[in-house]
Amino acid sequence: MSGARLSFKCENLQKAGAFKARGATNAVFGLDGEQASRGVATHSSGNHGLALSRAAACRGVRATVVMPHGASRAKTRAVATYGGEIVTCDATMAARERTLAEVVDRTGADIVHPYNDARVIAGQGTCALELHEDAGPFDAVVAPIGGGGLISGTALTLAALAPQTRIYAAEPANADDACRSLQGGRLVTADAPDTIADGLRASLGDLTWAVVREHVTDVLLATEEEIIDAMRLVWERMKILIEPSSAVAVAAMLGHPELFRGQRVGIIITGGNVDLDDLPWAA
Amino acid sequence: MSGARLSFKCENLQKAGAFKARGATNAVFGLDGEQASRGVATHSSGNHGLALSRAAACRGVRATVVMPHGASRAKTRAVATYGGEIVTCDATMAARERTLAEVVDRTGADIVHPYNDARVIAGQGTCALELHEDAGPFDAVVAPIGGGGLISGTALTLAALAPQTRIYAAEPANADDACRSLQGGRLVTADAPDTIADGLRASLGDLTWAVVREHVTDVLLATEEEIIDAMRLVWERMKILIEPSSAVAVAAMLGHPELFRGQRVGIIITGGNVDLDDLPWAA
Numbered sequence: 353m354s355g356a357r358l359s360f361k362c363e364n365l366q367k368a369g370a371f372k373a374r375g376a377t378n379a380v381f382g383l384d385g386e387q388a389s390r391g392v393a394t395h396s397s398g399n400h401g402l403a404l405s406r407a408a409a410c411r412g413v414r415a416t417v418v419m420p421h422g423a424s425r426a427k428t429r430a431v432a433t434y435g436g437e438i439v440t441c442d443a444t445m446a447a448r449e450r451t452l453a454e455v456v457d458r459t460g461a462d463i464v465h466p467y468n469d470a471r472v473i474a475g476q477g478t479c480a481l482e483l484h485e486d487a488g489p490f491d492a493v494v495a496p497i498g499g500g501g502l503i504s505g506t507a508l509t510l511a512a513l514a515p516q517t518r519i520y521a522a523e524p525a526n527a528d529d530a531c532r533s534l535q536g537g538r539l540v541t542a543d544a545p546d547t548i549a550d551g552l553r554a555s556l557g558d559l560t561w562a563v564v565r566e567h568v569t570d571v572l573l574a575t576e577e578e579i580i581d582a583m584r585l586v587w588e589r590m591k592i593l594i595e596p597s598s599a600v601a602v603a604a605m606l607g608h609p610e611l612f613r614g615q616r617v618g619i620i621i622t623g624g625n626v627d628l629d630d631l632p633w634a635a
Numbered sequence: 636m637s638g639a640r641l642s643f644k645c646e647n648l649q650k651a652g653a654f655k656a657r658g659a660t661n662a663v664f665g666l667d668g669e670q671a672s673r674g675v676a677t678h679s680s681g682n683h684g685l686a687l688s689r690a691a692a693c694r695g696v697r698a699t700v701v702m703p704h705g706a707s708r709a710k711t712r713a714v715a716t717y718g719g720e721i722v723t724c725d726a727t728m729a730a731r732e733r734t735l736a737e738v739v740d741r742t743g744a745d746i747v748h749p750y751n752d753a754r755v756i757a758g759q760g761t762c763a764l765e766l767h768e769d770a771g772p773f774d775a776v777v778a779p780i781g782g783g784g785l786i787s788g789t790a791l792t793l794a795a796l797a798p799q800t801r802i803y804a805a806e807p808a809n810a811d812d813a814c815r816s817l818q819g820g821r822l823v824t825a826d827a828p829d830t831i832a833d834g835l836r837a838s839l840g841d842l843t844w845a846v847v848r849e850h851v852t853d854v855l856l857a858t859e860e861e862i863i864d865a866m867r868l869v870w871e872r873m874k875i876l877i878e879p880s881s882a883v884a885v886a887a888m889l890g891h892p893e894l895f896r897g898q899r900v901g902i903i904i905t906g907g908n909v910d911l912d913d914l915p916w917a918a
Contacts, residue, residue, distance in 0.1 A: 584911060591647045591876040591907035618890045624874035628916060629866060 364624025378475030405436025442446030468557025477505030499561025522604035551597030647907025661758030688719025740812035750784030753839025760788030785842025834880030
């Protein structure tokens with residue numbers, strides 16, 4: 353279908369169902385003993401909170417996750433299962449940051465940001481490292497972009513190991529802040545963009561923007577319909593569950609065959625955490 | 636959850652999405668040149684028709700698949716995609732057999748039965764061979780039972796390579812003909828049993844019954860609710876699509892922890908062809 357030779361890095365099969373385990377684990381296990389005793393904290397309504405709870409449990413330290421009222425029951429249950437302590441707050445970004453600051457004041461926890469954190473970026477970079485070692489070198493690698501932690505780790509890894517590999521960031525057309533940032537040459541942020549790819553609603557931070565600007569070849573966009581079609585295609589043909597954010601990379605690749613035809617292409621499937629009671633093709 | 640160490644053979648990732656590719660390929664590629672020129676035929680509303688069409692296409696010979704009116708559009712489309720010629724008939728078994736006989740009269744095609752065929756049983760046996768070589772030896776192997784082709788191939792393979800491995804056949808409680816056959820010591824057939832595990836509605840044939848009677852340790856039953864729960868569990872935790880028939884093996888294993896606790900257990904996931912518009916947990 354693509355005309356290319358595709359290799360998929362299946363982070364949907366990763367612990368806790370997403371690549372986020374990598375950055376969270378790197379951050380938690382890099383803490384010195386005294387800091388570790390005070391635990392870690394983050395605000396996240398998604399896979400990062402889950403991954404941080406799991407990483408903290410692996411080291412035997414405390415994780416506090418600030419989640420907005422109305423976060424999905426599946427997500428809160430999963431965080432609790434891994435032993436994360438949940439503190440709820442209003443859904444605004446201001447409330448989330450204020451609540452997180454209160455947690456840190458009270459506990460002395462170390463804040464592990466979901467993407468704008470060098471330890472997290474380094475951890476996410478191990479994903480491209482494995483992909484390159486297992487199936488590379490590639491002419492191109494395609495990975496989704498949201499806050500930019502994964503694409504930054506990917507770009508830094510491949511800049512060192514395979515500088516000839518082109519790096520494409522795949523972004524929902526409905527949340528195209530990274531695309532506009534790269535085109536305009538300065539960081540643009542988006543406020544709560546509306547896309548089914550819920551893992552890609554965040555905007556770049558200063559650390560990730562610096563890497564994206566320097567190392568990403570281009571940002572490729574996919575429409576909501578293309579994302580859903582690609583998600584269903586992967587489910588039906590590859591028999592694996594991927595979340596909409598992962599489908600963005602597949603959709604962006606299929607939407608630009610002229611860039612990849614006849615080439616070796618690595619695609620990072622970022623996660624597989626979906627709500628089976630709310631599938632996008634349900635009538 | 637099981638208390639056992641589980642290894643899964645993922646035939647949902649097999650060509651055409653099910654283990655059926657094995658038996659069909661073995662049958663088609665074992666034909667002599669003259670017979671091959673006249674093609675193959677079967678009646679099947681499921682994965683076997685698809686697998687036979689694909690195997691025939693791989694060898695470049697003709698496959699005719701007799702399918703009942705009302706077979707799912709997904710299945711008929713898939714058979715046609717692989718180049719199989721579809722002949723429709725009424726949904727009764729008599730009509731299917733009569734129509735198949737007409738096809739054979741007209742074309743001289745070789746009938747490849749979905750399970751009661753030594754070539755098919757031998758082909759299905761390669762699944763347990765790979766599972767044993769990759770992750771065995773096992774204390775026990777669990778595989779679904781419908782017509783008995785897969786379990787017969789599994790049992791014959793392991794009887795030769797690992798005679799100490801116990802073989803459990805997993806069957807829907809709503810289609811328990813194999814269970815009743817083994818308990819009563821004589822072949823019992825069921826007429827169109829009602830179970831969501833559509834791949835397991837067939838009854839044993841004389842060839843498969845002879846192997847099951849001799850080599851299967853026991854038949855374990857699973858209710859419809861247990862099947863659906865196991866299917867959803869595998870989707871959510873393992874992030875792979877499995878069809879209800881595959882979930883029967885998982886459900887039967889989880890339902891009998893006393894048989895498997897502390898042991899090494901191989902489970903055959905038979906296929907992943909599901910209709911995403913008609914999931915069993917949909918409201």
